[in-house]
Amino acid sequence: MKEGKRLKLHSTVNPVDIGVRVELPAEVMEELTSTVFEAKFVYYSRTFEDRVRTFCMCPYGEVVMENNDGLITVNGHSHAERKTPNTNFALLVSKTFTQPFHEPIAYGRYIAGLANLLGSGVIVQRLGDLQSGRRSTKERIAKGLVRPTLEEATPGDLSLVLPYRHLLALMEMLKALDQIAPGVNSRNTLLYGVEVKFYSSRLKLNAHLETEISNLYAVGDGAGVTRGLMQASISGMIAAKGILGKK
Ligand SMILES: Cc1cc2nc3c(=O)[nH]c(=O)nc-3n(C[C@H](O)[C@H](O)[C@H](O)COP(=O)(O)OP(=O)(O)OC[C@H]3O[C@@H](n4cnc5c(N)ncnc54)[C@H](O)[C@@H]3O)c2cc1C
Known part of the structure; x- marks a missing residue:
């Protein structure tokens, strides 16, 4: 970016991708992940027509925390040897700002910061709790069929963190994915927030x-x-x- 400025190159504002890490039993995604390790799906939300995409499929992997200059966000990885019974992947909503705001990175950090504020880090919520309009608790997570691989995540309520259009887009996408991989939209599916991907500003x-x-x-x-x-x-x-x- 510094070099671009020095050379007086024009740049455009890139989107910021905000969403959650989805974790479910590996069997649910098995047909996809055994065919293509990294399945990529793109969905345009019905209500807001925002672009939602899957990213970073981690078959039999684990959800991890990431420290972005003090901001705790969520990510995932798979090990070659050590396997867990779960698969995780990111679901991200892309948002591009126009006028007058042009600081997508600040916006993404603000949303992720809210999760840190409420959950002292990453928040985990059972999809069923989110759908029922209630927070997850340790007991509710324990009752679920999916054991969280990121044990440090705090059970909480992602609807207090994610903007309405992001939350709705994610829930619509989970419903759509359920038609491809039945079980994705199960009440037991775990959602971790916030996952955020920043883009560098793009040169013309x-x-x-x-x-x-x-x-x-x-x-x-x-x-x-x-x-x-x-x-x-x-x-x-x-x-x-x-x-x-x-x-
Ligand atoms: C934790 C993590 C998980 C990811 N998971 C996925 C995933 O599951 N799926 C996916 O599609 N993508 C994933 N990505 C993103 C993916 O890694 C990047 O999109 C991709 O590597 C970008 O490739 P690149 O060649 O543009 O840059 P890079 O791979 O970053 O390569 C840039 C290279 O330039 C070198 N370099 C930098 N500055 C200089 C310099 N001044 N002089 C000389 N060399 C320099 C760097 O050392 C580096 O080797 C992930 C990224 C991270 C960090």
């Missing part, structure tokens, strides 16, 4: 990912072009094809 680029300076290309996450492994790789190929096409 042409279709070949070339900047306003001829022969200077920007690809991958650092340039705010992508936010994932596959996209980052493909963005390199698009730039390479653009360079080859110039010759």
Whole structure:
């Protein structure tokens, strides 16, 4: 970003992705995860038409905490050897701000900060409790069929943290996913919040990912072009094809 400013390159405001980490019995996702390790689904919420996507599928994995400069957020990973009975993945709602606000990162930090304030870190809630309009408690989580792999998460109420449009979009997406993998929308499914993905601000680029300076290309996450492994790789190929096409 500093280098972009030095070179007087224009940039655009990127979205901020805010959502939850979903954890459920691995069997529910087995058909998908045994076919493609990282299944990616995109859904446009009916009510607000916001884009909701799955991210970072962790078959037989565990939910973990992440420290972003003092802000505790949630993430997930799978181990090659150690397996848990659960699968987890992120569900993220993308929001782009227009005018006058252009600080998506501050917004994301604010929402994640609310979860930290109420739960002293990450909050976990049973989907059934969320649907019934009540908080989760230790006892209610214990009654559920899914054992949380992140034991440090505080049982609480994500509806006190996530904005209405985010919460609704997530619940609509869970319902839609249930048609593909029956059991996703079960009352026992666990939701951890908040998961948040920040994008770097994106440089103004042409279709070949070339900047306003001829022969200077920007690809991958650092340039705010992508936010994932596959996209980052493909963005390199698009730039390479653009360079080859110039010759
Ligand atoms: C914990 C975690 C989990 C993730 N899980 C997933 C997932 O499940 N699925 C998914 O699709 N994506 C996931 N991602 C995102 C994914 O890792 C990134 O989108 C991807 O790695 C971006 O690729 P990149 O080549 O743009 O950047 P990077 O992989 O970050 O590569 C940039 C490289 O540049 C080097 N570098 C930086 N500065 C300099 C410098 N000044 N000079 C020389 N070298 C420099 C860095 O050391 C690094 O090696 C995850 C990311 C994290 C952090």
